[in-house]
Amino acid sequence: MMKTKGYAALAAGADLVPFEFERRNLGANDVGFEIQFSGICHSDIHQAREEWGTALFPMVPGHEIVGVVTAIGDKVSKFAVGDRIGVGVFIDSCRKCENCSRGLQQYCLEGMTGTYNGYERNSDQIAFGGYSNFFVIDQDFAVKVPSNLDLAAVAPLLCAGITLYSPLRHWGAQPGKKIAVMGLGGLGHMGVKFAAAMGAEVTVLSHSKAKQEDAKRMGASNFVDTKNLDWHKGFQKGFDLILNTVSADIDLEPYLSTLRTDGTLVVIGLPGKPYSVSAGTLLNGRRSIAGSMIGGIPELQEMLDFCGTHNIVSDVEVIKADYINQAYERTVASDVRYRFVIDAKSF
Secondary structure (H helix, E strand, O other), rough: OOOEEEEEEOOOHHHHHEEEEEEOOOOOOOOEEEEEEEEEHHHHHHHHEOEEEOOOOEEEEOOOOEEEEEEEEOOOOOOOOOOOEEEEEEEOOOOOOOHHHOOOHOOOOOOOEEEEOOOOOOOOEEOOOOEEOOOEEHHHHHHEEEOOHHHHHHHHHOOOOHHHHHHHHHHOOOOOEEEEOOOOOOOHHHHHHHHHHOEEEEEEEEEHHHHHHHHHHHHHOOEEOOOOOHHHHHHHOEEEEEEEEOOOOOOOHHHHHOOEEEEEEEEEOOOOOOOOOHHHHHHOOOOOOEOOOOOHHHHHHHHHHHHHHHOOOOOOEEOHHHHHHHHHHHHOOOOOOEEEEEEHHOO
């Protein structure tokens, strides 16, 4: 067993505090790595505060994890000591269902095994996440990080990045497509960067006009201030795809009205209550509302390779571990541009 240092929530809503625990011994197919950086995702906050239902404590959050391989099991062929490695939202799946066989482990029919807030698959061992200095993972559920990318800025790609990359690929972002991104936060800013790199014309729909210059710097061609209640009237049937990264309860009707025939609004954020939508708005143009959740291991590796080719990373603010609780409050207040990342050397 490997003694590991990290930060944990010991009870729902409690501040995170220093916490020591043991990682499992290295199995034949396992990779051990020293964590370099771990991103703070808003879902970490929801789970540590038990806002998404009953949670498991003590909880070491973190599912945006990057580091350097320090040890490998006897049967490991995918990684070597010294490789840069990444781990995302899940650490295992059933590996045999239809979806797992297609590389869609995030939609495992038996349920994926989350990186934390649960138990390791077929075990009574609590799965502890990436707010720590060491990790052990089956090689099949980790990915390689391109050598040209800043490792701290790569960490959020393991969740925020893939969450936007996957729907853009699925709904065919490419030159000639007009794509709107709702919200320019930790998720939305990755959508802008990816859609622009794929050649689409990108419009940011945001109530934060102060982010307009950032949106343009990231590749957006247009920025629309949605505080203007009539903003949508100039975009009727204008977009092929809308990515909704907003977690607040909002009226989707104005946004749906801007979709072209056969256009789709993809729900990515998690609002507090169900949306109310008029059937007539969907019927007028054969419009669709869809959802998308992260990506499987093959697509996660594809995304990182794409980032390496196009030099795409997240905009981050690197912090020390003793700042995690303040970072949580600032994340809730949308006071970060655009993702906090913990330096694991500070655990």
